[in-house]
Amino acid sequence: MRLLQRFTVTALIGFLALLTGENFASAQIKIGSVLSVSGPASFLGDPEKRTLEIYVDEINAKGGVNGQKLQLIVYDDGGSADNARTFASRLVEEDKIVAMVGGSTTGSTLAMIPVFEEAKIPFISLAGAIQIIQPVRSWVFKTPHTDKMACEKIFADLKARNLTTIALISGADAFGKSMRDQCVAVAPNAGINIAIEESYGPRDSDMTPQLTNIRNKAGVLAVVNPGFGQGPAIVTRNYRQLGIALPLYQSHGVASKQFIELAGPAAEGVRLPAAALLIADKLPADDPQKPVVVDYTRTYQQKTGQAVSTFGGHAYDGLMILVQAMQRAKSADKARIRDEVERTKGYVGTGGIVNMSPTDHMGLDLSAFHMLEIKGGDWTLVPGS
Amino acid sequence: MRTLLETRLLPAIVVAVIVVMLPYFFPSAYYYRVGALVFIFTLAVVGLNLLMGFAGQVSLGHAGFLGIGAYSVVIGPVYFGLPSWLCVFVGATVSGAVAFLVGRPILRLKGHYLAVATLGFGLLVAIVLTNEASWTGGPDGMSVPKLALFNWQVRGSDAWYWIAGTTLVGGFVLALNLMESPTGRALQAIHDSEIAALVLGIDVARKKLTVFVISAMYASVAGSYLALFNGHVTPDVAGFLRSIELVAMVVLGGMGSIVGSLVGAAVLVVLPQVLTIFHEYEQALLGFILMVFMIFLRRGIVPSVAATFAGRRK
């Protein structure tokens, strides 16, 4: 028993020593990141972390930025906004970062924004909701398309196909809910009537009751499913199980080829708005995004053995925008970096072509989204989008 | 000196000393933040310890009260224009009322059945918070207006460190007094043997309900502080994982040990921060450490350590 006590005390001291010893001074540029690597949002955070690590290594291998190496400090908030805030505070106070790329979810981003605003550190968020950049906050930017844009893209396609009365079935998680709210807000202007709404828990395994209600609702011409992770795959499978023949639209939260694998033959004919990243090899040769997305796809697949995901792409864009801003600013001064990020023009990334401005801290427009359809187990571009 | 050491308020004095002395070791505001978080959670854990450690009732849904307290300091100011400090009290009252209503039927259950019932309660609160987006902001949560005391906006981890620390000392004093009071003794009797307590004429149901309400109010105040401190609140604050975290803090620190509450909270708040250096292995290590602690220090850290010291004195 005494031996154990000694061991415990030594271990505790050892831990504390490790903790304080970690932050040795160095002439590196410190970039911080708080991501939801584990937990309910790991679908977003895991590819984001891998991407950041791969590319920071690549940049450093090529000599770094302005002659200095980058040091990436990543913390895992486990999907909790509270933890995110603590880690944000740690990045600012302890690790003394000069810039931040992270915040996998809207909740964690919103929780962290006050910390970075007060510390005057540029913060490029990787979350989707529009309220991150509207109202515009001078130190906060974001790379993913807003969920409002996704709704607009889907509704435009619905209108073009004359499917103006629809059903909405959304995941009860933050991503699904936020996009659902935007769709409801945007629908009247887009000429779309939402006849019935259902929702499901993000970890549910059967959505047939909700889909049955949708099927029984008269007048519904198409179904839209805002959600991410495994939910959309199960919804799609249940769709086929119930034999519903209406067109099904997924959201950009579906994000990767794995969805097609998981949904199986049920995915045939499903449409969704997606960034060019998902159809890298199918882009026309003169598409300015093609070299970027093909390269990212190849590198990511090679280094991780996994299919590429849009969320990883957002992290890539965030990092590159930051690095290019640093290079333009020719310094690691936080305010100068922020100014240069805001001056990003014509950045060609995985999500689209970014043109930021003092009133637009995201820089993407609807052309960044392509409407895709799943045919023969693969993505295809819907003509004219 | 002897009498000072033997006074029943000794744990509160110890905590007060810790609260005052710790900042001398803090190199930056981040440490104040961690300290404030530890104190806030300790407050909730003290309440839960009264329920679990003393009265011997298990609650797997206590984060529900954390959530009620947290959201009352958002909903009150934003929708009703109430000042934040008042909402802390309002939240505690609402939590107490909910605990009273829910506790009466539920506390008749025993053991694992009580655990499931409290689990269900916690989940219900989390579900309501997630779904009633027009009031609560839904899964993304809402921003919390800052606490304003006497025209001074409370901001900064150091301010919250002192607020949380002082409240904690107060909470300790209350809890310690409760333990030594007739109600406290009745609770211990109930823990040891409910039937014997009944035979002695103790109104078991009423006493259990009382401690349930008190523990709910502790958790509610802690939740309010958490929301005000973080500036943002999400439904996760009432979630299942949060409830388990609280129970782990109680058990780790030592069930029935008020000081143990501080130790348990400190370990589970600081440990994840320390373990970040292990990156990928963070979670696995956390689970492993938890297991090791419970296997070797199975009565909790404080009682086990105290027992070894007591053993040595012989």
Next chain:
Amino acid sequence: MAELLQFVFSGLTVGAIYALVALGFTLIYKASDIINFAQGEFVMLGGMTTVFVTLAGVSLPLAALIAIIVTTAIGLALHRFAIEPARGASPVALIMITIGASIFLRGVAQIIFDRRFHSLPSLFGGDPIKFGGAAILPQSLVVLASAMVIVTLLWLFIDRTLLGKAVIATAANRLAARLIGVDTRRIVDFSFAVSAAIGAIAGVLITPIALTSYDVGTLLALKGFAAAMLGGIGSALGAVIGGLLIGLFEALAAGYLSSNYKDAVAFLIILVVLVSIPQGLFGRTKIERV
């Protein structure tokens, strides 16, 4: 009418999943009074191990077998290295150990496997069976059938074999059991191993419907635990009935009331039932001796 049938099918599908998980809680509780919160992780390990072993090129049945064996070994290890050394600790401390174990297993799974979602092929193909205007997946029937088979096997085991009687003896009074020559440690070993195996089998069978990932265990354990308590902890049949009922409550609530609140409705009903029948549907009233 067709829609009610569909809701029932959905409820049975989900309920069968909960039932299989709930069964895993039963045996360990029967033998040792412990609620093993790592049971969800056994289900996860069954599914994920099978997925990754098949990805390595092994055939599905063999991969499933390997997964079950590995998970059983882990269940045994859990008892030997984590629970057994803490024998004599309070029930809450033991539960905390199992919670620590579940966090540990989740953490390890993240590293060894990955953080994505995976599926397995269904046993009888993905085409739904249509009946009365509603559709049910054949895999759901497989899950349902296995739950019934396991319940029957468990009952036969407890009731008809000497080993089963030894389990009951161990649960009733450990000291007395040892006095009559029962190796209680082996009994509890055995119960952990079998529960882990049940969990792994559940994982393999559930994955074609519900998909799997490193953290499916948490929610499944929660629902499975609730199901086991609803049915009366210690009763295998109760666990299955409890699971099916929860699944049905959720599906009917989603279909007829509000899909937002379906989980809330299910738990509300559990609360109401427990308050009226404090020992669960099939549980035995614990007679407390003074």
